[in-house]
Amino acid sequence: MTDKKSFLKEKARQIRRHIITMTGAAGSGHPGGSLSIADIVAALYFEIMKHDPANPNWPERDRLVLSKGHAAPALYAALAEAGYFPVEKLVELRRLGSMLQGHPDMTSTPGVEASTGSLGQGLSIANGMALAGKLDGASWRVYVILGDGEIQEGQVWEAAMTSVHRGLDNLLAFVDYNGLQIDGTVTDVKSLGRVADRFASFGWHVLEIDGHDLDQILEADAKARETKGRPTLVVANTVKGKGVSFMEGKVDWHGVAPKPEQVEQALAELAN
Amino acid sequence: MTMLGKKIATREAYGDALVELGKENPNVVVLDADLSASTRTSKFAAQFPERFFQMGIAEQDMMGTAAGLAAAGKIPFASTFAMFATGRAYDQVRNSIGYPGLNVKIGATHAGVTVGEDGATHQALEDIALMRAIPGMTVIVPADYVEAVQAVKAAAAHVGPVYLRFTRGGVPVVFGDDYQFQLGKAALLRDGGDATIIACGVMVGAALEAAEALAGEGLSIRVLNMGTIKPLDGEAVIKAARETGAVVTAEEHSIIGGLGSAVAEVLGENCPVPMKRVGVPDVFGQSGGAGELLEHYGLTAANVAQRVREVVGRKA
Ligand SMILES: Cc1ncc(C[n+]2csc(CCOP(=O)(O)OP(=O)(O)O)c2C)c(N)n1
Ligand SMILES: [Mg+2]
Numbered sequence: 001m002t003d004k005k006s007f008l009k010e011k012a013r014q015i016r017r018h019i020i021t022m023t024g025a026a027g028s029g030h031p032g033g034s035l036s037i038a039d040i041v042a043a044l045y046f047e048i049m050k051h052d053p054a055n056p057n058w059p060e061r062d063r064l065v066l067s068k069g070h071a072a073p074a075l076y077a078a079l080a081e082a083g084y085f086p087v088e089k090l091v092e093l094r095r096l097g098s099m100l101q102g103h104p105d106m107t108s109t110p111g112v113e114a115s116t117g118s119l120g121q122g123l124s125i126a127n128g129m130a131l132a133g134k135l136d137g138a139s140w141r142v143y144v145i146l147g148d149g150e151i152q153e154g155q156v157w158e159a160a161m162t163s164v165h166r167g168l169d170n171l172l173a174f175v176d177y178n179g180l181q182i183d184g185t186v187t188d189v190k191s192l193g194r195v196a197d198r199f200a201s202f203g204w205h206v207l208e209i210d211g212h213d214l215d216q217i218l219e220a221d222a223k224a225r226e227t228k229g230r231p232t233l234v235v236a237n238t239v240k241g242k243g244v245s246f247m248e249g250k251v252d253w254h255g256v257a258p259k260p261e262q263v264e265q266a267l268a269e270l271a272n
Numbered sequence: 273m274t275m276l277g278k279k280i281a282t283r284e285a286y287g288d289a290l291v292e293l294g295k296e297n298p299n300v301v302v303l304d305a306d307l308s309a310s311t312r313t314s315k316f317a318a319q320f321p322e323r324f325f326q327m328g329i330a331e332q333d334m335m336g337t338a339a340g341l342a343a344a345g346k347i348p349f350a351s352t353f354a355m356f357a358t359g360r361a362y363d364q365v366r367n368s369i370g371y372p373g374l375n376v377k378i379g380a381t382h383a384g385v386t387v388g389e390d391g392a393t394h395q396a397l398e399d400i401a402l403m404r405a406i407p408g409m410t411v412i413v414p415a416d417y418v419e420a421v422q423a424v425k426a427a428a429a430h431v432g433p434v435y436l437r438f439t440r441g442g443v444p445v446v447f448g449d450d451y452q453f454q455l456g457k458a459a460l461l462r463d464g465g466d467a468t469i470i471a472c473g474v475m476v477g478a479a480l481e482a483a484e485a486l487a488g489e490g491l492s493i494r495v496l497n498m499g500t501i502k503p504l505d506g507e508a509v510i511k512a513a514r515e516t517g518a519v520v521t522a523e524e525h526s527i528i529g530g531l532g533s534a535v536a537e538v539l540g541e542n543c544p545v546p547m548k549r550v551g552v553p554d555v556f557g558q559s560g561g562a563g564e565l566l567e568h569y570g571l572t573a574a575n576v577a578q579r580v581r582e583v584v585g586r587k588a
Binding site: 063065115118127128130155159161166 | 301322323325327328330332333334335336337338339340341342343344345346348363364367368371372373
């Protein structure tokens with residue numbers, strides 16, 4: 001394994017540990033969909049994105065919009081690991097007065113770029129940022145992470161048209177394809193069929209990857225950068241709850257926090 | 273060159289002011305949802321095509337895109353009919369714009385029953401209520417062209433989300449060239465001691481007319497133009513109640529949640545006096561001519577005058 005890859009793997013592992021600790025301490029939250037994006041978030045903050053934790057408002061930074069805002073623990077963990085704020089803060093998740101709100105709040109947390117949580121809104125916000133970047137002739141890029149259930153929202157498809165119509169090649173959208181939402185599998189609740197085909201038919205440059213394979217994530221970003229005139233959508237095949245045996249693939253772990261003994265077991269599994 | 277007395281829609285002011293802003297500030301951008309001819313943003317689009325974003329019939333996406341533009345330093349004016357800006361896209365306005373306090377201006381035209389023949393689906397009568405309930409949202413309802421131009425500029429200068437409400441139809445110009453719109457301040461248009469009419473939008477003209485008629489009956493009526501509904505100039509409201517002892521509000525909006533409610537909230541807590549709200553009662557609008565509809569729902573100088581007589585009669 002290359003140094004870079006082992007470094008990113010280690011970051012993803014730390015992020016997963018934080019997700020467990022934070023949600024355990026909070027007694028609520030969304031571990032499943034946070035764990036499924038841990039590798040993508042690690043790759044973004046520790047390799048792909050140009051950013052400066054000491055200067056969160058640096059105008060030239062790349063931006064991530066976490067459209068599936070309930071996965072905030074993954075974002076907060078990455079931001080803390082990157083140095084935006086001390087990791088000790090993470091256990092304050094969801095407490096009264098905390099800078100770490102239950103869903104991302106750009107006014108409370110340094111490094112959070114958009115306030116999300118009401119699903120379906122992040123791609124529009126990311127489009128707006130990407131448009132501003134184009135207007136300014138800037139080189140910074142915009143990333144967005146959508147849920148596979150979230151894309152049932154109509155606004156996502158309004159936004160999907162906008163990204164293509166405006167030729168936003170400075171935008172990369174991930175769909176965290178973990179196959180689960182709250183009431184069951186995405187297939188059972190309301191199937192979109194092949195998500196890759198749907199976005200391709202809207203004119204997107206579409207890639208499909210294993211969302212837990214760091215090489216594939218980095219490669220997808222490289223391909224997106226080479227693609228001119230249209231946005232790139234990456235269908236990231238993932239496992240909800242990834243990394244914690246008793247959470248993997250279980251719809252029940254969408255929005256339930258682990259109990260103390262479960263925290264212990266999960267951390268043991270994530271020990272190395 | 274004064275425009276006094278001329279009838280002109282406040283949406284014209286929106287279009288004209290945007291063009292002026294476009295010249296002054298390169299960060300001003302305009303979005304529209306397939307209504308640019310109606311909202312008059314087409315004027316901006318013609319002059320600054322690279323800063324005009326046609327979003328198609330997708331109001332939710334438009335609001336989100338405006339949020340993203342604002343997050344990256346632009347001053348976006350998101351434009352559509354009041355109905356769709358506040359109804360279709362409420363969640364986006366609340367969560368993507370209001371909650372983070374982003375610097376988005378919402379230019380909402382075709383508000384109220386004066387939309388006319390298109391009927392109830394196009395006549396927003398609860399938009400002020402919805403926008404007023406969002407923390408940090410500034411809500412402006414200009415009374416005429418003169419005030420509207422200034423209000424658009426004040427909105428651009430203000431940092432934070434602003435909701436601007438414009439009419440489709442012509443409204444008589446009531447302000448001279450010397451008028452100065454002040455965000456968050458009521459404008460005293462006529463002083464008096466027997467009662468106060470607090471009005472906004474198209475009802476300001478009716479309020480002045482009512483006061484004039486009542487003067488003939490020996491009643492001296494104060495008239496306040498409440499161009500900013502939020503933050504409300506509570507001081508002017510309380511002062512009016514203390515000094516005149518009775519208040520009538522007048523607005524082209526539901527009597528639930530709009531200017532009348534805002535004034536009632538202040539009076540109820542600080543200085544209860546006999547009060548009456550003139551507005552659309554708790555019903556949907558309907559098709560008809562703008563003038564006919566104003567008449568039908570009692571949005572007239574005669575009805576305002578009648579309500580003033582009633583509250584004056586209730587004074588202790
Ligand atoms: C507009 C909106 N409707 C409903 C919800 C409640 N909700 C939160 S998460 C969720 C399921 C999301 O599923 P998915 O996008 O697949 O997320 P993931 O599996 O990655 O956790 C729902 C319905 C919401 N937050 N926003
Ligand atoms: Mg899912």
